[in-house]
Amino acid sequence: MKKNMLLKVAAVLTMLMLALAITVVPGTAHALITGVTIAPGAGQSYTIPVGGTVDLTATVAGTPDGVDPLTYSWAQNSVTNVSLTSTTTAATTVRGLVPGTTTRLTVTATDPTGPVNVTNYVDITVTAMTLSNSTLALNGGATQTLTVNNVSSGSTTEWTTSNANVATVSAAGLVSAVGAGTATIFAKNTPTVGSVQTAGCVVTVSPIITITPATQNITAANTAGSIQLKVEYGGDLITGASTVSWANSNATAGSLTVAPTAFTVVNPTTLTCTATFVSNSTGTNASSNVTATIFGAASYSSSKVAAVNVRTARYLTIEGDATLNKDDRYGDYTLTLHEANGTVVSDSTSTAHWSWSSSYLSVSNAALNADRAKMTNGVAKIQLYARYNTPSSGTRVYAWINSDSGNKVYSTVVISGLSSLPQTGQDMTMIYIMGGGAVALLAAAGVWYGIRKKRTAA
Incomplete structure (x- = not known):
């Protein structure tokens, strides 16, 4: 019995000693830090430019022992891509050094009483500088501003051009197109700390080429008209040494009596070349396209076309919808009678005639079609309805007046x-010719073919 009592007393004393060790004597069991988190400063992120910074703060979870202070240690998998202001405190500032890199930063928080260690990490990405445009296409005389992105505050940017004859650039990045050709605009960014970066934008400048007048009417026989080709901002592509070739598409309308092959230098950015077209000696109505082709540097060539209409007598024009489809099957067409000088004839007595392929088009039920044969103040109108697809070359709507x-x-x-x-084995093309009350239906060839085919089959 005495022995059992001693055993019970020993057990109680052991429990008391363990409780005392836990409560009074510092030990690992009392250290309760369970983790550590990392957070950036307000409004900051883990992506920074070269020379840019992010403030990181490590915060432990749980309750430290309190006897000895916590310690912190920051480590990085690359010591060249970013720099840290401190590696031994809960807070540190990271600065980007090398663009296009990602660095893993690991923090370890230690409660030395335990000791207990907890770790966490974040990835810091240092972005490369970019330009607002990698390419630009500008007409001569135009301007556009380039901007740099992903650069740190306090950094400086220097702008340069590879060819000042094509494009220049201001200290603020304003690009000016001064001549045809290609140039590269470079931006060099220097941060307060970190790598210097350079980016480029390829600028293609097009010359401004015009031919005037684009359309002209000559209203008398044997009469001259001028056609001027002008080049502005020719730059490296079109210079005073470039040549010009002229072509006349219709000798019936007239001829090119003056067709120079060399430019006249008006000023450093402007060249001209002027041809003379003379209408035919008979005064016959006709039209011609006059083409001027420029041959510049490095196999460069460009053409412009001017229309010359010789109108010594009245003439007709027709205007209307050039394309029809399932969403827009109605085409409106207007026939106009003009005087030689282009004014509209006040004619309300002539009869308008229209023709088209009924395989593709039919007359719509529009009210205006009741008067499609009437010229009113020199104008007649018709509306047609699309029936089937045409070949890619299309079909034609014809018009004339009276018996002409x-x-x-x-x-x-x-x-x-x-x-x-x-x-169907039968030619479905039927041409309707309408003028006043006359209607002619031409399908004899197709009917004959269909009858012949039926007899052959029999």
Whole structure:
């Protein structure tokens, strides 16, 4: 019995000693830090430019022992990409040094009483500088401002050009197109700390080439008209040494009596070349396209076209919808009678005639079609409805007045998005010619073919 009592007393004393060790004597069991978090400063992120910074603060979770202070240690997997203001405190500032890199920063918090260690990490990305544009296409005389992005405050940017004859740049990044060709604009950014960066923008400058007048009417026989080709901001592509070639598409309308091959230098940025077109000696109505082709440096060439209309007598024009489809199947067409000088004839007595392929078009039910044969103050109108798709070359709507079918005019119409023309073994093309009350239906060839095919099959 005495022995059992001694055993019970020993057990109680052991428990008391353990409780005393836990409560009074510092030990590992009392250290309760369970983790550590890392947070950036307000409004900051883990992505920074070269020379830029982010403030990091490590905060432990749980309750430290309190006897000895916590210690912190920061480590990085690369010592060249970023720098730290401190590696032994809870707070540190990271600065980016090398663009295009990502560095892992690991913090270890230690409660030395335990000791207990807890760790965490973040990845810091240092971004490279960029330009607002990597390429620019400008016409001569135009300007555009380039800006640098992903650079740190306090850094400086220097701008330069590879070819000042093509494009110049101001200290603020304003690019000015001064001549045709290609140049590279460079931006060099220098941060207070870290790598110097350079980025470029390829600028392509196009010359301004005009031909005037783009369209002209000559209203008398054997009469001259001038056509001027002008080049502005020719730069490296079109210089005073460049040449010009002229071509006349219709000798019936007239001829080029003066067609110089060299430019006249008006000023450092402007060149001109002027040709003379003389209308035919008979005064016959005709039109020609006069083409001026420039041959510049490095196999560069460019062409401009001017239309010359010789109008010594009245003439017709037709205007209307050039394309029809499933969403817009109605085409409106206007026939106009002009005086030689281009003014509209006040004619309300002539009869307008229209023709088209009924394989592709039909007359719509628009009210205006009731008067499609009437010229009113020199104008007649018609509305047609798209039936089937045309070939890519389209189909034509023809018009003329009175009995003058030899001077008909036409408008080309391309129809898409509908069904294709049925293939029945019979030619479905039917030409309607309408003038006043006359209607002619021409389908004899197709009917004959269909009858012949049926007899052959029999």
